[in-house]
Amino acid sequence: MQSLLLQMMEGTITSLRIFFLTLIFSLPLGFVVAKGRMSRIAPVRWIVDLYIQIMRGTPLILQLIFFYFAPFYLFGASYDRFTACILAFVINYSAYFSEIYRSGLQSIDRGQYEAAKVLGFSKAYTFFHIILPQVVKKVLPALGNEVITLVKDTALAQTIGVAELFRVAQTASSREFSTVPIFIAGIFYFVMNYIVSRLFAIGERKLGYYR
């Protein structure tokens, strides 16, 4: 039992690595994608839109397989499964985050940009100090949903053989002819998501000082 829990902790660490690495890259990248989706240059808009459509329109599990095997079939080169997994997650989640950001950006009144311009703020200052804080407040609930989904989606990494929590649980389960490890994994996921949703609730409360 003890060694089982130890293995599952190791799996959890892998799951958490996928989780945090995905967030570190896709949270900012989502903004770049959102800006592209709102670009004044039509071809940029089309390409970014197509990318978002593909990411949202096909299963993440398929995208994982694609990112792991495509380099091999295309170039005859392969790379490690963990990198492929992070790549697939980042590219997928950037698309989802970008749509959330876009809705936030578009909800900001034009008057905010105009007031900033008239007061002489630079474009960068306006974005980081005037617009972004307001966007964050608006998108936080939607972002929370997506981040909780990400915790559960990390289980898909096993498709390409990454030994994350769920794979460890499944292996243990078939070795011991018992479904107990699977249910223990369920508790692990629940606890992780409980923490995530508490953190988002705190964030929302902190930003609740204005309307």
Place this chain on the structure above:
Amino acid sequence: MIRLSGLRKSFAGIEILKDISFTLDAGNVLSIIGPSGSGKSTTLRIITQLEKADDGSLEIAGHTLFSSVGGKAVYASPDEERRIGLKTGLVFQSFNLFPHFSVLRNIMEAQRAVLRRSKEEAEDKAMQLLRKMGIEDKAKQYPYQLSGGQQQRVSIARALALDPEVLFFDEPTSALDPELTREILKVIRELAEERMTMVVVTHEMHFARAISDWAIFMDKGVIVEEGRPDDLFGDPKEERTRKFIASFDD
């Protein structure tokens, strides 16, 4: 202070401004009246650089923002545009305060980030302006906690904090009920008494007549008539002006 001539502007092929010209001396107040869609706001938005002119020339405090070259408005360098922008302030109809900043920070932010004033200096200036606006007790509050009239006073303070040479008002009371409107008109009147150079777009006819040194009536993108307020409001020459002003007398 302001010398605008031959201003033209079209949106999607429709001419919004056709040959607008006026001058305004330092310390004077100009009011612009006219029906909605007459181009009053667009004129202000071009002078305050929220829109680009198609043709014409504009000089503010001795600096040329754009000049007419071969039927097109040619703008100064971005640096010069920025410098000129700092000489003008604009008060919006919808206030446009920053909701995530306290009242104090709304007034301090540009002083700190744009004029690079010290925290102490910016705060002193902000508090002094809040006192002048009669709302120093609101410094720590957030815009949503204020009435419309108080919010508009904060936005006037925010504009004044950068020491503009000329201040523009784009229908500053149109979003306010009559009582709050009086609050704001009183503030603008006090600024006029201090000889602040101002251009006011407004539908408050009595107010415009009382505070301005010069008045312009615009309709369909042209200046129909202009003159001393007592003449323009009391004895308009043009039929269109007469009709427009009469429509407020009921």
